[in-house]
Amino acid sequence: MRAWKAALLLNLALLLGVGWGYAFWGLRTTRLEQDLAAARAGATAGAERVWRVAGVVRAIVPEINVLVITHEDIPGYMPAMTMGFRAASPGIHEAVAVGDAVRFTLQGVPPNVVITAIETTR
Amino acid sequence: MIALEVLARWAHLALSVLLVGSAGSILLAGRSDRPTALAWETRMLDACRGLAVLAFVTGVAVLMLQTALLEGRRDAALDPVALKRVLLETRGGHVWLVRHGLLLLLAAFLAVPLDVRRRLDWRAARGETVLLAAAALGAGAAAGHAAAQPGTLAAVAADGVHALAAGAWAGGLIPLALLLRRAARAEGADARPHAVRAARRFSRLALASVLALAASGALGATAQVGSVAGLVGTPYGRLLLGKLALLVPILALAALNRQRHLPGLAGEAASVGRPAMAGLARFVAGEAALVLAVVGLAAWMALTPPAAHAAPEWPFAFRLSLATLDGAPARAVRALVGSQVLALGAVAALAALVVRRGRLPLLGGALVVLGAGVAIALPPLALDAYPTTYVRPAVPYRAASIVAGAARYREHCAACHGPAGAGDGPAGLRLPRPPADLRGPRTARHTAGDLFWWITHGIPRAGMPAFGARLDAEARWDVINYVRALAAANAARGLGPAVEPGRAWLVAPDFAYAVGPTPTRTLQEHRGRRIVVLALYTLPGSRARLAQLADQYPSLAALGAEVIAVPTDAAPDALRRLGAAPRIFFPVVTEGAADIVAAYRMLAAAPHAEILIDRGGYVRAISRGDGRAAGEPNALLAEVQELNAEKVVAPAPEAHVH
Numbered sequence: 001m002r003a004w005k006a007a008l009l010l011n012l013a014l015l016l017g018v019g020w021g022y023a024f025w026g027l028r029t030t031r032l033e034q035d036l037a038a039a040r041a042g043a044t045a046g047a048e049r050v051w052r053v054a055g056v057v058r059a060i061v062p063e064i065n066v067l068v069i070t071h072e073d074i075p076g077y078m079p080a081m082t083m084g085f086r087a088a089s090p091g092i093h094e095a096v097a098v099g100d101a102v103r104f105t106l107q108g109v110p111p112n113v114v115i116t117a118i119e120t121t122r
Numbered sequence: 123m124i125a126l127e128v129l130a131r132w133a134h135l136a137l138s139v140l141l142v143g144s145a146g147s148i149l150l151a152g153r154s155d156r157p158t159a160l161a162w163e164t165r166m167l168d169a170c171r172g173l174a175v176l177a178f179v180t181g182v183a184v185l186m187l188q189t190a191l192l193e194g195r196r197d198a199a200l201d202p203v204a205l206k207r208v209l210l211e212t213r214g215g216h217v218w219l220v221r222h223g224l225l226l227l228l229a230a231f232l233a234v235p236l237d238v239r240r241r242l243d244w245r246a247a248r249g250e251t252v253l254l255a256a257a258a259l260g261a262g263a264a265a266g267h268a269a270a271q272p273g274t275l276a277a278v279a280a281d282g283v284h285a286l287a288a289g290a291w292a293g294g295l296i297p298l299a300l301l302l303r304r305a306a307r308a309e310g311a312d313a314r315p316h317a318v319r320a321a322r323r324f325s326r327l328a329l330a331s332v333l334a335l336a337a338s339g340a341l342g343a344t345a346q347v348g349s350v351a352g353l354v355g356t357p358y359g360r361l362l363l364g365k366l367a368l369l370v371p372i373l374a375l376a377a378l379n380r381q382r383h384l385p386g387l388a389g390e391a392a393s394v395g396r397p398a399m400a401g402l403a404r405f406v407a408g409e410a411a412l413v414l415a416v417v418g419l420a421a422w423m424a425l426t427p428p429a430a431h432a433a434p435e436w437p438f439a440f441r442l443s444l445a446t447l448d449g450a451p452a453r454a455v456r457a458l459v460g461s462q463v464l465a466l467g468a469v470a471a472l473a474a475l476v477v478r479r480g481r482l483p484l485l486g487g488a489l490v491v492l493g494a495g496v497a498i499a500l501p502p503l504a505l506d507a508y509p510t511t512y513v514r515p516a517v518p519y520r521a522a523s524i525v526a527g528a529a530r531y532r533e534h535c536a537a538c539h540g541p542a543g544a545g546d547g548p549a550g551l552r553l554p555r556p557p558a559d560l561r562g563p564r565t566a567r568h569t570a571g572d573l574f575w576w577i578t579h580g581i582p583r584a585g586m587p588a589f590g591a592r593l594d595a596e597a598r599w600d601v602i603n604y605v606r607a608l609a610a611a612n613a614a615r616g617l618g619p620a621v622e623p624g625r626a627w628l629v630a631p632d633f634a635y636a637v638g639p640t641p642t643r644t645l646q647e648h649r650g651r652r653i654v655v656l657a658l659y660t661l662p663g664s665r666a667r668l669a670q671l672a673d674q675y676p677s678l679a680a681l682g683a684e685v686i687a688v689p690t691d692a693a694p695d696a697l698r699r700l701g702a703a704p705r706i707f708f709p710v711v712t713e714g715a716a717d718i719v720a721a722y723r724m725l726a727a728a729p730h731a732e733i734l735i736d737r738g739g740y741v742r743a744i745s746r747g748d749g750r751a752a753g754e755p756n757a758l759l760a761e762v763q764e765l766n767a768e769k770v771v772a773p774a775p776e777a778h779v780h
Contacts, residue, residue, distance in 0.1 A: 002237070002240075002243055003236040003237060003238050003243035003244070003246050003247040004242050004243050004245075004246035004247075006231075006234070006236060006246075006247075006250075007246040007247060007249065007250035008246070010227070010231060010250060011250070011253070014227075054638075054639035054640075055638060055639065055640065056637055056638030056639070056640070056697055056712075057697075058697070058705070058706065058707055059702065059705040059706075059707070060702065068705070068707060070637045070638060070640055070709070071640060072639060072640045072641055073641065080640045080641050082707050082708075082709075097698070097702070098697065098698065098700075098701060098702040099695060099696075099697035099698025099699070099700065099701070100698070101638045101639055121639070
């Protein structure tokens with residue numbers, strides 16, 4: 001074999017090796033990420049979920065049956081923030097006042113979730 | 123263990139560099155049909171094969187030692203499980219696999235007998251050798267210090283260029299010396315034109331390589347060392363200085379070769395050409411020996427934490443700072459005159475390089491003038507310095523540390539330095555020198571590391587005692603943070619409710635806060651994202667202003683500002699006390715309020731204060747009042763918008779140590 005052909009073949013083999021390695025590792029990572037995203041989505045989509053969340057009542061708007069609560073992380077749904085939640089029944093807000101530290105039950109199919117129970121913790 | 127690994131890495135790096143140089147010098151010298159040149163080429167190819175195998179073997183040794191170092195036990199060097207883990211699960215391991223695969227491939231390629239009588243075949247075969255050797259050397263950059271930095275790609279590329287330039291130049295010295303020695307012998311006359319051509323081409327390549335080395339080395343040094351203190355005060359910086367010091371004789375030898383030996387090569391054989399060639403061979407070999415030492419230092423540096431990540435220990439009793447010239451016109455004039463003399467000396471030195479006649483006297487005069495300039499300009503700039511001068515604070519500048527430092531200060535420092543740091547404590551009157559006023563600009567002139575040294579070791583001639591034995595390091599840093607806050611409190615008196623565009627200088631102490639049971643957040647989390655309006659309020663006076671803020675909160679949020687309200691009484695039931703109306707949706711701090719109030723009341727002592735902190739973490743405006751609603755309701759929105767309109771972003775406060 002001519003030497004230039006040998007060198008060319010060797011370089012082609014190297015390129016192929018690098019390409020194959022990239023494809024193997026790169027595609028595997030992408031696939032793993034997709035699986036992970038699908039698993040996450042599957043766990044949350046369509047299914048009714050229940051959380052127990054701690055927070056502080058910041059405001060009560062009885063006219064529209066809403067409690068505004070500064071709450072901790074709600075795993076798999078939203079990070080800690082101040083946010084308004086609908087109460088499942090009109091009586092729920094009567095048990096708490098603004099400034100109360102509370103623990104509440106959030107139930108529903110995201111994003112349609114409501115507070116089904118609430119009690120003060122301190 | 124470390125010493126052994128440095129040795130192994132030295133051998134491995136030197137062999138890899140030599141491999142690139144040998145393969146490169148064959149290609150550089152070009153094809154020849156002269157017996158002496160052919161004999162040299164065969165010898166070099168054999169050497170390449172041997173070097174590839176040796177580099178592989180020393181690479182295995184490096185891998186084993188590195189595994190032992192990572193695992194923290196000696197027998198891990200021979201433990202297949204540990205080796206496999208390092209190879210497959212670390213970045214360094216992946217790079218090792220690629221590099222050593224290339225070395226094996228190179229050895230195999232060189233072992234295959236190839237027909238290279240045609241020019242194309244010769245070029246392909248020799249070019250392939252260079253390619254594989256260079257890839258094996260350059261890929262090492264992907265596992266070095268540069269690869270562990272942010273902005274990796276450019277840094278890795280610079281490191282790779284550095285290694286390859288070193289290979290082309292430093293690695294080519296010995297092969298070139300061998301060729302020259304052969305050609306300088308009487309029986310090597312047939313290869314003399316070939317050797318002359320090789321030496322000239324090499325000289326050009328060496329010049330380009332040295333420039334590339336200097337540029338890539340400067341880039342790497344800026345990233346890894348970053349400061350003068352890092353250069354002279356850390357092991358990494360000192361190794362780099364050693365490397366630079368070795369470079370001086372190497373470059374002097376190279377310049378000598380270029381000027382004296384190179385022109386003589388083509389001269390009449392017996393009287394000029396051959397002696398010049400033999401002389402060049404000797405000098406080049408000497409250059410190679412020095413280069414070997416440089417490569418050793420480079421291997422050592424690869425195993426030393428970069429200066430930017432180490433605490434520098436300042437080796438001199440002084441440092442130079444322009445801050446000494448503030449308010450000292452006589453010093454400023456002297457420094458200015460000295461700098462003019464320096465410039466004059468520099469012009470004379472440049473002129474000495476350009477003119478032909480009278481060069482030496484001119485150069486001598488230039489050096490004298492430069493020396494005089496240094497002697498005039500530098501003394502007024504000198505400040506006392508200590509080994510810890512450039513140490514970065516071990517405890518960040520944050521509210522909790524300031525509060526802890528305040529307690530220590532009252533206990534240990536206030537007797538002399540005064541309750542507010544004015545240097546007016548009763549016990550200070552008996553001291554040989556009045557205690558320093560800690561509030562003023564004199565404090566700002568010194569680094570945190572200076573204060574750390576004084577607190578640890580005392581100032582004997584001024585009567586300041588040493589606290590190194592009484593306070594642990596953390597407590598001493600707390601005191602320094604409190605002193606820094608004292609100086610900041612004094613300076614903050616100049617800040618009013620309006621933002622001064624483009625002037626960010628007062629660092630906001632970091633703090634941690636939480637609202638009820640929600641996770642703790644910090645001021646630092648908002649950096650680069652949101653402007654923070656820190657409202658220290660007192661009920662019932664602040665109620666009206668809080669209602670106004672609550673009303674404006676949607677607008678403030680839309681402008682990128684977060685409001686954090688802190689009750690000055692640090693009441694845990696602050697939310698309940700605020701009540702249901704008006705509806706307040708911004709964070710009202712219930713955890714951590716005491717520290718925030720204590721630290722920030724130093725800056726603003728009013729019953730109701732609003733502190734505007736920009737996205738860079740600087741206090742930009744302070745409004746002090748009693749909590750009545752603002753007469754101009756949109757004033758705060760206007761100040762926030764002023765900050766939004768700013769283009770200049772001041773460096774992050776960490777980079778700004780006082």
